[in-house]
Amino acid sequence: MTENRKTxxxxxxxxxxxxxxxxxxxxxxxxxxxxxxxxWGNFLNIHIGSLTFSDPLAVLxxxxxxxxxxxxxxxxxxxVLAIAFxxxxxxxxxICPFGLLSELTHALxxxxxxxxxxxxxxxxxxxxxxxILFCCGVAAVFLFFKSPILNQASLPFQYATVFxxxxxxNHLFGAAWILIAILFVEFIFRRRLWCRWVCPQSVLIxxxxxxNPWALxxxxxxxxxxxxxxxxxxxxxxxxxLDPRRLNGTNRLLxxxxxxxxxxxxxTGRALDFGFKLPG
Numbered sequence: 005m006t007e008n009r010k011t012x013x014x015x016x017x018x019x020x021x022x023x024x025x026x027x028x029x030x031x032x033x034x035x036x037x038x039x040x041x042x043x044w045g046n047f048l049n050i051h052i053g054s055l056t057f058s059d060p061l062a063v064l065x066x067x068x069x070x071x072x073x074x075x076x077x078x079x080x081x082x083x084v085l086a087i088a089f090x091x092x093x094x095x096x097x098x099i100c101p102f103g104l105l106s107e108l109t110h111a112l113x114x115x116x117x118x119x120x121x122x123x124x125x126x127x128x129x130x131x132x133x134x135x136i137l138f139c140c141g142v143a144a145v146f147l148f149f150k151s152p153i154l155n156q157a158s159l160p161f162q163y164a165t166v167f168x169x170x171x172x173x174n175h176l177f178g179a180a181w182i183l184i185a186i187l188f189v190e191f192i193f194r195r196r197l198w199c200r201w202v203c204p205q206s207v208l209i210x211x212x213x214x215x216n217p218w219a220l221x222x223x224x225x226x227x228x229x230x231x232x233x234x235x236x237x238x239x240x241x242x243x244x245x246l247d248p249r250r251l252n253g254t255n256r257l258l259x260x261x262x263x264x265x266x267x268x269x270x271x272t273g274r275a276l277d278f279g280f281k282l283p284g
Contacts, residue, residue, distance in 0.1 A: 065152030
């Protein structure tokens, strides 16, 4: 039933969740202003009733910069890392509004063949580049700053902040132009540059999932693979230019469990699926 549908179940539900999250953070300042306070905050700290979910990187910077461990946000960061420990970097592909905008921009660029796709020889160094930025930022907070400067590189936070400023202060926050500029560059070069090579916010989340060998992952069964192409459908479906058949080492850190490769593989043997243990 699902194989003949143009939109597969994973892609459909992922887009539904992504879009819902993106729209929700547009409307949240409006509903908060009208007295609804059960949910409030942004992507650094989102409060849902008595629960708080905190960005682990933001909390780490607070701890490093101020030499204190605020219990509430520390627990909030632990909740986020616990989700990543079991489900991997699903935040990046199922929740993050910038991830949604980046994916849509990438799909549009591929459709219109915008610019020329840049070939980056050091493609496997994506996690290393993000780790370097992560370490430099945390070190700068420890040595020179008290405020968490890497928060400015959190694009989901900046996305939410744009609408908080717009609806609560009638002011268009400058981050809106930064978001547009990054998406424009990605459109021109047909690469999801930020999510693969820059985003420091994903580092701790990716490491949490990598620490758990039984975390949710895309699994490949070579015995079921019918594609002998150098660039098979599953690889073409990956917006991060990964080969889902070889998600080892650094590539495993980059995979966001979006499931697009699994959808693409449905008609070619079903060699890919989601699971908590590797096949075999």
